[in-house]
Amino acid sequence: MAESEFDRGHIAGGIKHCNGCGVTKPFADFSRDNRHSPELVSGYQARCKACYAAWIKVHRRASPEASRRAARKWTLRNRYGVSVHEYDEMVMAQCGTCAICGEFDSGRDGESKRLAIHHDHETGRVVALLCTSCNWGMGQLGDDPASLRRAAELMEEARAGA
Numbered sequence: 001m002a003e004s005e006f007d008r009g010h011i012a013g014g015i016k017h018c019n020g021c022g023v024t025k026p027f028a029d030f031s032r033d034n035r036h037s038p039e040l041v042s043g044y045q046a047r048c049k050a051c052y053a054a055w056i057k058v059h060r061r062a063s064p065e066a067s068r069r070a071a072r073k074w075t076l077r078n079r080y081g082v083s084v085h086e087y088d089e090m091v092m093a094q095c096g097t098c099a100i101c102g103e104f105d106s107g108r109d110g111e112s113k114r115l116a117i118h119h120d121h122e123t124g125r126v127v128a129l130l131c132t133s134c135n136w137g138m139g140q141l142g143d144d145p146a147s148l149r150r151a152a153e154l155m156e157e158a159r160a161g162a
Ligand SMILES: [Zn+2]
Pocket: 018, 019, 020, 021, 022, 023, 047, 048, 049, 050, 051, 052
């Protein structure tokens, strides 16, 4: 949907017209949207938070499975910049196991879990798919290559000396 000059003027003024309720509201009433869609030139969602929440409620009740899938797709895309297909390809490339320990992620209750995407906060790039423990451990060392290397050296030295 092309945006009118009217809408552009409002966006410049920090307010935006909601496609749902039709009310013009301040930006604070809209959620951020990082997708680069022509409909979202403002960087905010087309519908206000209230309309979006109402829509999600109805949608969830109608199809919990579909909405879970949609939420997952959204998280992959917005947090990690990958599609569901790209994620599945990464899992295949790692044979479904953690890139560090080589184990399947059994999760806390022994139920098999999806591998976590470890991403570099500095570059925003995906590093690898890891199990819950390795993902957490690497993060605890600040994703710092020097610290991770030093940790490995200390373990090697300790075992060599034993
Ligand atoms: Zn609205």
